[in-house]
Amino acid sequence: MIIGYARVSSVDQNLDRQILKLTEYGCEHLIEEKVSGATRDNRLELKGLLSKLRFKDVLVVSELSRLARSLPDLLSIMKELEVLQVEFVSIKENIDTRDNNIYSKFMLQIMGAIAEFERDLIKDRQKEGIAIAKKKGKYTGRQKKYHVNAEGRDKLIYDTIVEMLQSNNSVMDIHRKTSVSRNTIYEIKKDNNL
Template sequence: MIIGYARVSTADQNLDAQITALTEAGAERIFADKISGAKRSRPELDRLLDQLRPDDVVLVTKYDRLARSLVDLLDIVAQIETVQAGFRSLAEDIDTTTPAGRLIFHVFASIAQFERERIRERTMEGLKAARAKGRVGGRPPALSADQKAEVLRLKSEGRAMKDIANLFKVSLATVKRV
């Protein structure tokens, strides 16, 4: 079965052109969302993925209707492939139901993986350089060393941890960690 998926970002946008294109391309059933592509959980997409069977084909007019980024697209297509279904995009001429289409798709996947790894390398290099300059990442401590010592002293005197947390204007969890 060819299953279409259409999406627009806002409720006031129109799905008609996508639905017409999907129908003309042979979609027997169409799921449609009116929700931002930035949201990973989309009700109709989730229903579509739950109902997929082997040999079904998910059809979209453009891949950006299915996913906001290539990484997101790869994740969704991987879900589609786990049930032995295929994916087709009309605009980009991607079709994972053919050997050539799978090749093209996997070339895209390899490029995306390479780019993710390069971003990670650059991030790690930047963090290393910052540490070498004495910068430490992360959230600053809620309590200074002197304040921590005072928390311990108050606790040893029998003060309730909740009262100590209120006194220092920090969470109870922060006091418990001390």
Template sequence: MKKIGYARVSTSDQNLDLQLSALKAAGCARVYTDQGVSGAEFERDGLSKVLKALQAGDMLVVWRLDRLGRSLVDLVRLISELGEREVEFHSLSEAIDTSSSGGRLLFHLLAAMAEFERSLISERTKAGMEAARARGQRIGRKPAMTATQLRSARIALKDGSASVETLAKRYNLHPRTLVRALKDVA
């Protein structure tokens, strides 16, 4: 099993030495890094490179889970994708090692917590929307056109004084948006 490491620090002032030493001591043949990149960003050059380099039978090793990312949902998704590719995962500080039964159990517990977190967010969002509707607030995107604009556009199209393209430019819309708005009112 080839161990490949990943290390990240959030600011360019921080130092990677502690992580690099730990990853080398864990037996990583190669270590990819990101320096000065937030964990909230999942599009990172070093992370992209390590994910491309990993092959079936390899193990991705990180010093701590938060070096890989901040969101539990994103972490679970990433580690699940690695598992589908037959790539193991090991976090040194949290002792999560998906090549062992205990590590897989811990990972599944994390996955269950991530699913629970998603459910709570969804429930809170729905409750907030219902409360807003009860207060008479409109939910969703603002209409592309007012009722007056729609009436004017309909009349202009009917009497031939303007084309869909001309009206779309007038109201600063894409022609398909104008057509859709007119159909919704019809």
């Protein structure tokens, strides 16, 4: 089945242009949504659509920005479609994953490479920032949540973990009872020589 997905960001915007393009393309079923595309969480029609797509269905959008507002979100959706073996068409960008369209695969791979490059740049900037902060003596690293000088609930949890360790409870038991990560419990155990 060829399914069209049309989305605008607000209720007062019009879907007519997208619906016309999707209908002219030959979509047999249309899903319409009037909600911001900033996050996928509030896009209930898209969620429902992705859960109903089946092998060899074709998802069609008038343009990529109607499906996703960020490259990571787009790539995540593309991965879901690939796993389901659902084909994808974006009319404006001339992307069509059917029949092993080399251009479409190339475009999606380029987009994936750009996303990976962006992630690597962020990591590099973060490392540089940490190095500069260390030179200035301003880098303290990630602050521990549960420690001897913690306050309030965090202090209570810390004291409970120490007491349980002193009573020879296993790290796994403490983890189950407190929901604190095992690595954190091991750190507390090491800090207290237990």
